[in-house]
Amino acid sequence: MNITRRNFLTTAAAGALAHLGGAPFAMAAAVPPELDAGYPGGNVRIVSREGDTFTLAPDLRDTKGWWFYFNFRLRGPADQPVTIRFADADPIGVRGPAMSSDGGRTWQWLDRKAVLQSGKKGSSFSAVVPAGAQEARYAFAPTYLESHLREWLAAHRANPALQVSELCRSRKGRGVELLRAGSRDPAKARGVVLLTARHHACESMASYALEGFLTAVLTDDEPGRRWRERWQVIALPFADKDGVEQGDQGKNRAPHDHCRDYNAAPLYPEVAAWMKLGDSLKQRVVFSLDMHCPYLRGDWHDRVHFVGSPAVAAAEKEKAFAQMLERVRRGPLPFRAADGILPHGVAWNTPESFRAGRSNFCWAGDTFSEARFTGAIEIPYADARGVEVNADAARALGRDLACAVLEHLEP
Ligand SMILES: [Zn+2]
Numbered sequence: 001m002n003i004t005r006r007n008f009l010t011t012a013a014a015g016a017l018a019h020l021g022g023a024p025f026a027m028a029a030a031v032p033p034e035l036d037a038g039y040p041g042g043n044v045r046i047v048s049r050e051g052d053t054f055t056l057a058p059d060l061r062d063t064k065g066w067w068f069y070f071n072f073r074l075r076g077p078a079d080q081p082v083t084i085r086f087a088d089a090d091p092i093g094v095r096g097p098a099m100s101s102d103g104g105r106t107w108q109w110l111d112r113k114a115v116l117q118s119g120k121k122g123s124s125f126s127a128v129v130p131a132g133a134q135e136a137r138y139a140f141a142p143t144y145l146e147s148h149l150r151e152w153l154a155a156h157r158a159n160p161a162l163q164v165s166e167l168c169r170s171r172k173g174r175g176v177e178l179l180r181a182g183s184r185d186p187a188k189a190r191g192v193v194l195l196t197a198r199h200h201a202c203e204s205m206a207s208y209a210l211e212g213f214l215t216a217v218l219t220d221d222e223p224g225r226r227w228r229e230r231w232q233v234i235a236l237p238f239a240d241k242d243g244v245e246q247g248d249q250g251k252n253r254a255p256h257d258h259c260r261d262y263n264a265a266p267l268y269p270e271v272a273a274w275m276k277l278g279d280s281l282k283q284r285v286v287f288s289l290d291m292h293c294p295y296l297r298g299d300w301h302d303r304v305h306f307v308g309s310p311a312v313a314a315a316e317k318e319k320a321f322a323q324m325l326e327r328v329r330r331g332p333l334p335f336r337a338a339d340g341i342l343p344h345g346v347a348w349n350t351p352e353s354f355r356a357g358r359s360n361f362c363w364a365g366d367t368f369s370e371a372r373f374t375g376a377i378e379i380p381y382a383d384a385r386g387v388e389v390n391a392d393a394a395r396a397l398g399r400d401l402a403c404a405v406l407e408h409l410e411p
Contacts, residue, residue: 033076033129041104041145043247044072053083058091058140060249067249068093068296069202071104071139078129083116084138085124091140092123093296095382100137101130105151107142109382109390140296141381142391144207146245149177149237152211159218160184161228168273170241176270178277179235181217182227191286193405195235196274199259199290199360201243201250205379206291208391210237212398223403231286231409234277239270239360259290260357278367287405288364290376300342302383304335304397307361307376308343310351314365314374315344321373325404331396333384342378372408377401 035054037044047055058070068091074082086092095109116124129136156162167178183189195213197206214235217227227233240258243250251257258268266272278285294301306322309315322337329335342349354362364374379397380389387393 031076033074033080033082035072035074035082037070037072037247039073039104040147040245041071041143041247042073043249044070047087052081053085055085055087057086057088058249059247062254063249064252064254067202067251068140069247069249071137071143071247073135073137074127074129075135076129078131078133081126081128083124084127085122087122090118090120090123091296092118092125093140093382094302095388097125097127097138097140098142099127100139100142101133101135103135104137104139104143104145105148107139107391109388140202141204141293142208144204144244146177146238146241148207149211152215156215156218161218162214167236167277168269170269172242172246174241174245176241176273177237179214179237180232181214181235182232183230184232186232188229189232189284190230191232191409192281192284193231193233193409194278194281194285194288194364195233195291196239196289196360197235197237197291198241198244198250199239200257200292201240201246201248203250203291203293205293205381205389205394206377207237208394209377209379209398209401210235210291212395213402214398215395216399216402223406226406226410227402231406234281236270236274239274240268241270256356259292259359260354262358262360262363275363275367278364282367283370285364285368286371286409288361288368288371288374289401289405290360290364292376292378293381294378296381297383300347300378302380302385304333304340304380304384305378306341307349307378308341308346309361309365309375310344311362311365313369314361315341317371317373318375321375321404321408324408325400328403328407329400330403331400332387332393333389333397334387335384335397335400373405 043059045057045059096111096114098107099110100107114125127138163180165178167176197210238244240250261268261271306318322340326337361376382389
């Protein structure tokens, strides 16, 4: 019996063999690999299965058009590879798929050499449960879920400069975390810095950067002390909490997504509550940064950049802050102010892209007109000018951003 046939004996066939007296050998070898997405953040549509080849597609749900988020689990015998094929379009980025062998807690890029085929007609790669593991998860990029935030919060539980509360309940009744870090004394704090991420649920690398930013505010060093003496950060880590946990694409959600919901009557509880909080802090907000990830690959999508505002005054502020980030950057991800702002009117950053509704950063520009910066940053999923983007690199960028904000506010 060759190895391929052994792998794909069905359970029923194994049972029949056991009945016929072939139990010891057949029972051990008869468990076929199984693939599913039934866990927080999971997303995949199994189009078909033929032998050891699974044909899959991102589960688009209420997305208008195509998007690339997938996150599935492979369970079964270790060291027995299967072929994963995406037939219609290619959701694999410049460093291949990401793989986790610890249940999605940590991830590594498999790199392009793991990709068997790629292009406009689809892509395929080889997936396997590693030796010693029960399962492996594969996704288009490292994921970041509530469980990741919980782990970070647990590590900082004893820090008096961190406060966790609930902004609101999501549509599905999930608690939406609101974090305050830095100065806790409103009389002493010189101002408030707002941070948001995951208006588009799949944009996970932004969360690692947000984590790095907050860690810098809480760290016992000179910048951390300045943060805690003078400034308060208020952060909304999951602006689309349901989308993150359900494993939605989030981007281009119908009728409009969370980042086009900053209108007179917001659809989503998180946005409504954040706008209300913003209104109550109007005079105190000095900086507002909305953190995103771009498209999968190509041109602007493979570099850290800011989204140029259509408003001249806000665009000037972006330029000044971008220059500060370039000056203070220490982490591995390159950033150049000269080509680190996607001007309004270029690529996707056109009036057409905002027809569906007002974005977070346009709302912030309108609401906090005296602030030193009201903008959005795009952090690539996999590659920034040839440098690998991963959890630690994104965290380091978050720290660089925290230092840049500090220097920008205290010239
Ligand atoms: Zn986004």
